[in-house]
Amino acid sequence: MSQPDVSDAAVQGGQGRTPGRRPRIWQQTTGRRAIWDDMEVHHRIPLEWAHLTPGSLNRLANLVGMKRPDHSQVSEAWRVWKVGLGGWQRSAADILRQAMAIDRQFASGMVFPK
Structure with a gap:
């Protein structure tokens, strides 16, 4: 199956979100809607x-x-982490480290597209 075009000039600072984009990308890639498998599509970052x-x-x-x-x-783990920052700005490396820690903690519940 060919890769979907996901090169949109996505999301700058949380702006420009297109509702429903991630489920469409999931369906284009897997041939199935996530909801058919009782799933939601999650952004790791x-x-x-x-x-x-x-x-x-x-x-x-x-x-x-x-x-x-x-x-x-x-989502709650990310919220708690953000609250714990107390307003401090984080670097891209900090965000990636947190994403990796959450991935490890919740890996058993993650289904990667094929």
Whole structure:
């Protein structure tokens, strides 16, 4: 299956989000809608950190399928981390380290597109 065109000038600082983009990318790649498998499509690095990361956060490497309860837990882990920053700005390396820590913690609930 060919790779979908995900080169949109995505998300600058959380601006320009296109609702539904990630589920469409998932379906184009897997041939299935995530909802058919009782999943949601999760951004491994959240869109709010787009201004610190190169490229589109809608690229396949940043998207995983997750069951709703797992997805909620991951979103909460990011929220708690952000609150814990106390307003301090983080670097791209900090965001990547946090994404890797969350990936390790929740890896068993992540389904990567094939």
